[in-house]
Amino acid sequence: MERDGLTACATSFIQRLQLHPYIFSQFQRVMNDYSTDKLNVPALVSQLDTLFQFHPDFLTEYKIFLPLQLRPTLPSPPQSPKKKGPSLIVLKPYIVFMNKVQKRFADEWGVILEYLDTIRKLTQAKLSNKEAYNAIMIIFGKENQDLIDEFEFLLLGRNGIRKEKKKNSMEDKKKNSMEDEMFELDMNLSRRKTAEITAKELMYSLQQHEDQLINIDIYFSAVSLGYLRKIYKEEGSSIITRLRDDPTTVLPKILKKLESEEKVLIKKWRHIHQKKKNPCKLRV
Known part of the structure; x- marks a missing residue:
């Protein structure tokens, strides 16, 4: 089954956010404070508005994941009627995954840079999903198959490597x-x-x-x-x-x-x- 619009948007958002290591690390910190109840939603919004002040695209896009009353000018994402409260939880798996990568390769910054470069090329359609998957296999190594599998699941789709779309315009x-x-x-x-x-x-x-x-x-x-x-x-x-x-x-x-x-x-x-x-x- 294809991912719903909100999850697809979260994937795109996190992929591009990971291309900015310093900003992403600060984003992780803020989101961790939110997930552990150190920040309520208004305080979260204040900190993210400050973090993304020089990045108008991120400043607009993260608000898609906020409660409806805090984003009155933005389109409403598809939600189950039973679900109430913030949609920010959809971002958590991506943040947890990047934390794993950073901890696993804490002493190998070159690995993290290669990973970010692969994400950049994938986002820009310079690599197909299959090419990105093969690149990640080489970068992470067979001994880190758990990370490879999680990368495929989160960033290449629930059903693995999906159909490619060529961009020539x-x-x-x-x-x-x-x-x-x-x-x-x-x-x-x-x-x-x-x-x-x-x-x-x-x-x-x-x-x-x-x-x-x-x-x-x-x-x-x-x-x-x-x-x-x-x-x-x-x-x-x-x-x-x-x-x-x-x-x-x-x-x-x-x-x-x-x-x-x-x-x-x-x-x-x-x-x-x-x-x-x-x-x-x-x-x-």
Whole structure:
């Protein structure tokens, strides 16, 4: 039996949300607080509105899962007359699954990145369901067949790998191009945030231990150093050298640069979302 409109919409929503690791992790935290009754629905809405403030598509789509009285301007999803209260419970299996993936591969971030990249390609129709399933088998490995089976059930449909639909129109190509740009921007936002947190941690350590020699490679990952090189362009190599030689002097300048870069990235996000008109529509 085909999934109903609400479940199909939840799958699409979670697939795309997983492409934004930082936002998804915060979303998981908020939803966990809701599921354990630490947050009521109005408090949940307030936190999600804040989390998605720079993501108009998510800001609109998550409200589909709210109680009817809190989304008067949105279409009503199909519901059983016996079911009362929020429909947010439909999102829980997807959140639990991503938690499992993150815990299982906590020391293998490359696996999680490959998983997210596969989700991105699946969402953009660059991979068929069968191709995505085969890719996940390789990424997770046979020893994690339970995760592979759960991935197939949740993200490829209840009946396993479904019939494929080819997308060849110019509209789909434009959409895929925009999704690529959005993915790249979100990755840069995530890398920027990680670099900022690391820089602040290093600055604090320097303040506590003024005479201690600091190895920046213990603090900054290769990805974060690569991001600094990228935003400084031709000055990238010299800024890394100066960071190694005199972190106390260079760190404040790097933090200022990262703050400036955040404004640029957010401006680009807003520009893209002004062009994007693809709200999740339920099938009645």
